Amino acid sequence: MDILRFLTAGSVDDGKSTLIGRLLYDSKSIMVDQLEAIERSTKNREEGQVDLALLTDGLRAEREQGITIDVAYKYFSTPKRKFIIADTPGHIQYTRNMVTGASNSDLAIILIDARHGVVEQTRRHSIIVSLLNLPHVVVAINKMDLVKYSEEVYNNIVIDYSQVAKSLGLKNVSYIPISALNGDNIVEKAETMPWYEGESLLGLLETVEVHEDINLTEGRFPVQYVIRPQTEELPDYRGYAGKIISGIYRKGDKVVVQPSGVESTISAVEVGGKEVEEAFAPQSAVLHLKDDVDISRGDILVKQDAPVQVAQEFEVVLCWMSNTPLIPRNRYLLQINSRTVRCVVKELEYKLNVNSLEKELSPVSAGLNDVVKATIKTASPIAFDSYKKLRANGGAILIDETSNVTVGACMISTEATEKPFWPEI
Template sequence: MDLLRFITAGSVDDGKSTLIGRLLYDSKSIMIDQLEAIEKQSKNKADGEIDLALLTDGLRAEREQGITIDVAYKYFATPKRKFIIADAPGHIQYTRNMVTGASNADLAIILIDARNGVVEQTRRHSIIASLLNIPHVVVAVNKMDLVNNSQDVYNNIVIDYAEVAKTLGLNDVTYIPISAINGANIVEKSEDFPWYEGASLLHILENVQVENDINHTDARFPVQFVIRPQTDALHDYRGYAGKISSGVYAKGDKVTVLPSGTTSAIKAIEVGGKEVKEAYAPQSVVLHLEDDIDISRGDIIVKTDNQPAVGNEIEVLLCWMDHKPLIPGNKYLLQLNSKTVRSVVKEITYKLDVNSLQQEAFPEKVGLNDVVKATIKTASPIAYDSYKKLRTNGGAILIDETSHVTVGACMIQ
């Protein structure tokens, strides 16, 4: 059974938490004790209805403010697929939270309040989805019950958003009218929209094709661990363990170890302790090479005829996640897959307005939630791809050397 990671995003009060609660409730993915807890907490509601938003608004302080502050992750499964949901905040000051939730997402659900249509935050979330190269987008027009399930209102929103999608280069966009509070078009197709010819939201999520999103052309294998038992029984055993982030590897393939550039060939491949002739992303494997060469954690094994760039200066689109400002010249640890190197932010070219895509040239400093174009120099060479081409080898993080807190998310250009 495959896995779909998706994020929900929208303006405040667009109904993201209610939508997720409805998905969990109507697909019978709620434990009895969870259901009893939210029923108890919902007693204060005047209409006596269960407040499904409580399933994602986990902290009392958040609920008292009426907003979801952090990224809430929920897990559920149907007979067809497993799901991980990230519920991102709608407030503009939580851009970093959406970036965190969307960084590994296969799909984004952009919620639009039918009464308000496409608003500034709709564009902002769509811009972030575009920057993070999320392959699939579902535009869910919510609260249709409050506009009398009007087809004209829905069609106008679809026309408006289509312009946004075209501008941002969002290719696979699906539109659906819903009412999260009533459960219309969430798990089952609703009769409230006789003019809507598409499927329910859950049907879309169960059937979206994510297998084709995995890059099986550019083979990348970041080494996480070098296995050397050094026992009498396994005296000559030397294996390189990790997860294939993209591509396919087969016994006999000519490979290059980066950043050193040393070449060899694959002698054997182990998956789950058994030798196989071929392995592919996203399998966890142990590779054995023909030659006894110096390889350590953080190195990357690639096919000799298909190599990423190698260098110690990269241009990145950077989302700043720390309360302390980013100033050119600041030093951090940069982590790309299993490789961690010391680095310095040399230059900040511009700050990007995530509402309009306008650029402010050479800002003096960068604050929390800002997105900037920056040049980073690393103390030693790294092997990388552009984020647009290969998310798995083009996304990195910056780490504060003292506190070891993640302070920035990087998309290599």
């Protein structure tokens, strides 16, 4: 059974937490004692309704303010698929939290209040989804019960958002009218909107194809561990363990060890402790090479017919996640997959307004939640791809050397032939 990772995003009070609570409630994924606790603390006791938002708004500050602050991860499953949900905050001051939730997601649900339509925060969240190159977007037009389930209201919002999606290049966009509070079109099709001919939200989530989003062309295998038992039974065993992040690896394939550039040939492929004919993303595997070459954690085995970029200086789009400002010439650790190197942020080209896409050129610093275009120089070469081309090998993080705290999320954008991250809208 495969797993779909998705996030919810929307303006404050658009109903993100209620939507997730409804999915959990209607799919019978809530423990009895948890449901009883929610019923005791519900805000709608007098109305006879359970406040489903409390299932995800777990922090005391969230309950007191009635908003989502941190990223809340919830898990549930149906007979068709397992799901991991990231409920992300709607406030602009929590941009970093949304980036965190989106970084490993396959799909984004963008909620729109049917009474208000496409607003500034809708555009901001859509920009971040575009930045993180999520392959699927579902636009859930919520609170349809408050506009009397109007087909005209729904159609007007679809037209407005379609323009935003087109300008940002969003892919595979679907639209669903819902009422998270009442459960309309969440798990089952709603009789209240007979004019809607599409699937329910859960039906769409169960059937969306995520395997098609896995890149099986460019072979990328970051080495996490070198296995050398050095026992009498296995005196010459040398295996390179890791997770295949893209591509397919077979015995006899020509590979290049990057960033050293040493060439070799795969002599054996193991999955689950057994030798197999091939292994593919996203499997964990052990690869064996014909030649005894110098390979260690952080190196990446690249298929010879799908070269990777190797450099010490490159451009990134960077979301800053620390209260301590980012100032050019500051030094950090950069981690991309299993490789960690020292680096310096050479310069900031511009700071991006994530509401309007306006650029502030040559900023002197970047603060918490800022998104900037920056140039990074590393102490030693790294092998990478453009984030737009291959998310799995184009994303990195910056780590504070002293505290080991993650302070920035990077999307590498250095290919000369690549279109800019930010289209004009």
